[in-house]
Amino acid sequence: MTLILYYHPFSSYCQKALMALYEKEVDFEPFKVDLGDPQGRAMFQAVWAYAKFPVLHDIDTGATIPEASIICEYVDGLSNNGVRLVPTDPEEARRVRIFDRVLDNYLHTPMQKIVADRLRPEGQRDPYGVAEARALIASSYDILESRLFDVGWFSGREFSLADCAAAPPLFYAAKLAPLDKHRRLRAYLQRVMERPSFKRCLDEARDFRPYFPGAPEDDDWADKADQMAF
Ligand SMILES: N[C@@H](CCC(=O)N[C@@H](CS)C(=O)NCC(=O)O)C(=O)O
Numbered sequence: 001m002t003l004i005l006y007y008h009p010f011s012s013y014c015q016k017a018l019m020a021l022y023e024k025e026v027d028f029e030p031f032k033v034d035l036g037d038p039q040g041r042a043m044f045q046a047v048w049a050y051a052k053f054p055v056l057h058d059i060d061t062g063a064t065i066p067e068a069s070i071i072c073e074y075v076d077g078l079s080n081n082g083v084r085l086v087p088t089d090p091e092e093a094r095r096v097r098i099f100d101r102v103l104d105n106y107l108h109t110p111m112q113k114i115v116a117d118r119l120r121p122e123g124q125r126d127p128y129g130v131a132e133a134r135a136l137i138a139s140s141y142d143i144l145e146s147r148l149f150d151v152g153w154f155s156g157r158e159f160s161l162a163d164c165a166a167a168p169p170l171f172y173a174a175k176l177a178p179l180d181k182h183r184r185l186r187a188y189l190q191r192v193m194e195r196p197s198f199k200r201c202l203d204e205a206r207d208f209r210p211y212f213p214g215a216p217e218d219d220d221w222a223d224k225a226d227q228m229a230f
Helices: 012-023 038-047 068-078 090-119 127-147 161-176 183-194 196-211 221-226
Strands: 003-007 029-032 055-058 063-066
Touching (some): 012 090, 012 161, 012 196, 038 055, 063 068, 068 090, 068 161, 090 127, 090 161, 127 161, 127 183, 183 196
Antiparallel strands (some): 003 055, 055 063
16 A cells, blocks of 8 residues: 655644544655645646645555545545544444534634735735634634533544544644633643644644744744643
8 A cells, every 4th residue: 555645744734634644553655745836836736736735645546635534534444553533333423523524614724714814915914804713713612612521532532533633723723812711622732732643743843833924933932832831
C-alpha cells in the first residue's frame, strides 16, 4: 500500500488527516505543498482542482481523496490498528459524524475566516465577516461546552473522528478567542494535546508557529501556547 499525503504541517485540516494516519498507524509518504509558489500551486491543482489540502493519493487503487473527513474515514478502513475512528454501530457513527460536521462548519470555518482576514492586505479586510465569525465561535464554545464531559473524548468514551475534527481548530481558535469561561473545553484541549497523534502534529508544526498571523514575536510563544497560556 503506497499512500501520498499532499499537505502542510501547519494546516489545521491537514492535522485532522494526520491525526487519523497516526492513530491508525498507517504509513504514508508526506508531500509538502507550497501554495505560495506558483509552480507548487499549479502542480497541486493538477492533483485536486480546488487546490485545498489535505489530499490523499492511493497509488495502488488510483484513488485521489480530498476532504479531511473523507480521508479519515478512508484511513480508518485501511487499518485495524488503534481505535475505530467511525464506530461500526450506526447510531454511534451518526453521532460522531454530526460532531465532525458541526466542528468543521461552526468552529473550523469561522476560525479560518479570522486567520485569513488577518492575511488580507490593508483596506481589503472584512470586519463584518470577522464579527460574524467571532459570534459563531462564541456560540460554538457555549454549545460544545454543554455537550462535553469532564473525561473522555469529544463524542463520548472513545476517541474518534470527532476528536480529529476538534483538536486542530480548537487549538487555533483558542488563540483567537480565549476559552476562559469554558472549563470543559479547556480541559478537553489539554487532554487532546497530550494524545500522541495530536502531540506529534503540534511538534511537527512548531517551527511554523511564528507565521500564525498576530502571533506574539517573543521566542517562547510556542511553549507558552503549550502551557495553555491562552
Ligand atoms: N473542506 C476542506 C477544507 C480544506 C482547507 O480549507 N484547507 C486549507 C488549509 S487548512 C487550504 O487548503 N488552504 C489553502 C487555500 O485556501 O489556498 C477539508 O475538509 O479538507
